[in-house]
Amino acid sequence: MRTEIRSYAYKFSGYFMEYGPIEADSLDTAKAIIRRRLGVSRLPLGMQIWDLAERPLTRWRIAVAS
Numbered sequence: 001m002r003t004e005i006r007s008y009a010y011k012f013s014g015y016f017m018e019y020g021p022i023e024a025d026s027l028d029t030a031k032a033i034i035r036r037r038l039g040v041s042r043l044p045l046g047m048q049i050w051d052l053a054e055r056p057l058t059r060w061r062i063a064v065a066s
Helices: 027-038
Strands: 006-011 018-024 048-051
Touching: 006 027, 018 027, 027 048
Parallel strands: none
Antiparallel strands: 006 018, 006 048
């Protein structure tokens, strides 16, 4: 039986930049992939991880100073 692959994103506490998508079959698998990408054994405190089906990534625009 196949499990559905979902997309996840993450954001560091106190920062506005959002990273993703991470494709994984569960939140735990997504956390493991993020830990491996960051090269850490524990995720930083306050890191937010969410399913992109619930909330999409935010596209940031920088206002041009005039």
